[in-house]
Amino acid sequence: MTKEQAIILINDLRKKLNKWAKEYYVLDNPSVDDTEYDQAIHQLIDLETQFPELITSDSITQKVGGIVSDKFEKYTHKYPMLSLGDIFSWDEFLNFNKQVAKITGTKDNEYTAELKIDGLSISLIYKNNVLQNGVTRGDGKVGESVTTNVKTIKSIPLSIPVKDEIEIRGEVFLSKTEFAKINEERLINGEQLFANPRNAAAGTLRQLDSKIVASRNLDAYLYYYFNETNPINTQFESINQIKQLGLKVNPETKICKSLDEIKAYIEYYTEKRNELDYEIDGIVFKLNDKNLQEEVGYTAKTPKWAIAYKFSAEVKETKLLDIFPTV
Numbered sequence: 014m015t016k017e018q019a020i021i022l023i024n025d026l027r028k029k030l031n032k033w034a035k036e037y038y039v040l041d042n043p044s045v046d047d048t049e050y051d052q053a054i055h056q057l058i059d060l061e062t063q064f065p066e067l068i069t070s071d072s073i074t075q076k077v078g079g080i081v082s083d084k085f086e087k088y089t090h091k092y093p094m095l096s097l098g099d100i101f102s103w104d105e106f107l108n109f110n111k112q113v114a115k116i117t118g119t120k121d122n123e124y125t126a127e128l129k130i131d132g133l134s135i136s137l138i139y140k141n142n143v144l145q146n147g148v149t150r151g152d153g154k155v156g157e158s159v160t161t162n163v164k165t166i167k168s169i170p171l172s173i174p175v176k177d178e179i180e181i182r183g184e185v186f187l188s189k190t191e192f193a194k195i196n197e198e199r200l201i202n203g204e205q206l207f208a209n210p211r212n213a214a215a216g217t218l219r220q221l222d223s224k225i226v227a228s229r230n231l232d233a234y235l236y237y238y239f240n241e242t243n244p245i246n247t248q249f250e251s252i253n254q255i256k257q258l259g260l261k262v263n264p265e266t267k268i269c270k271s272l273d274e275i276k277a278y279i280e281y282y283t284e285k286r287n288e289l290d291y292e293i294d295g296i297v298f299k300l301n302d303k304n305l306q307e308e309v310g311y312t313a314k315t316p317k318w319a320i321a322y323k324f325s326a327e328v329k330e331t332k333l334l335d336i337f338p339t340v
């Protein structure tokens with residue numbers, strides 16, 4: 014095969030594989046079966062092995078990991094990764110809304126409601142269409158560059174169809190199903206078990222061997238979009254834009270236009286959380302309008318236009334007999 018023929022084949026395979034990967038890992042709606050996908054990826058790997066000069070950093074073959082780092086480089090966030098104030102009751106939410114109303118002039122504020130995934134925060138920097146960096150939150154100002162590991166997360170695309178420099182942030186997590194699989198394997202190998210999906214995700218993302226990271230199916234839901242060139246006016250539109258770019262957003266996200274809708278959302282997910290295949294530790298409410306967000310402003314560490322409504326820590330049912338077998 015000539016190099017020219019290989020270039021045509023490689024580009025066709027990459028286009029197909031990127032589309033199929035997005036359908037499978039982001040939209041959870043595959044259009045081809047695993048066999049067809051696996052055949053195409055092996056054909057691409059063979060071609061890239063024959064013509065290594067045709068390998069590009071955003072080729073899907075680069076998502077399989079294999080680089081072992083000795084440490085992670087520090088990375089200073091262009092904008093701080095802020096944290097959230099916590100509340101634990103409906104009365105506290107009413108008080109939060111009252112504080113916001115002092116600035117916005119109305120108690121009928123429009124909020125987005127977003128599930129608070131129990132994972133770890135990540136910041137993705139794309140420039141010239143390509144994923145340049147994946148950085149942990151760290152202390153909010155300086156994080157660790159875990160780009161090699163982030164690239165192995167199947168639902169995070171290595172390229173997006175926009176050239177601007179864009180920062181997309183969200184939560185990396187392990188599903189309950191994946192967490193159980195990993196701990197089962199560790200039990201068989203006599204390794205120490207992870208305490209919960211959050212610890213397992215954090216331990217995995219900070220693995221120095223990206224092959225191990227690729228073997229554990231980390232996932233991510235993104236919720237923060239920042240594009241200096243083309244800013245977006247509402248939080249809900251930002252999430253839509255993230256989705257348009259081919260990244261994964263949480264499908265339970267809604268706009269709440271009244272206190273009744275907010276109360277209903279809280280009640281619904283307080284029950285429904287046990288049915289989700291990922292752990293959540295609360296709900297994040299954000300003033301939807303970005304101009305109002307800037308008016309309400311920030312404290313040193315948190316926005317004053319967002320709040321985390323935390324669920325009471327799950328009380329694991331423990332039977333008395335488990336504790337006092339002689340009872």
Ligand SMILES: CC(C)(CNC(=O)c1ccc(Oc2ccccc2)cc1)c1ccc2c(N)nc(N)nc2n1
Nearest residue numbers: 092093094095096097127128129130236237297319
């Ligand atoms: C709201 C924000 C704190 C993100 N926002 C920011 O980090 C942020 C950072 C600088 C901003 O603007 C500034 C720029 C320069 C200086 C100061 C602020 C604005 C927002 C946040 C934090 C955790 C979240 C979580 N676990 N789940 C969901 N669903 N949403 C979350 N949202």
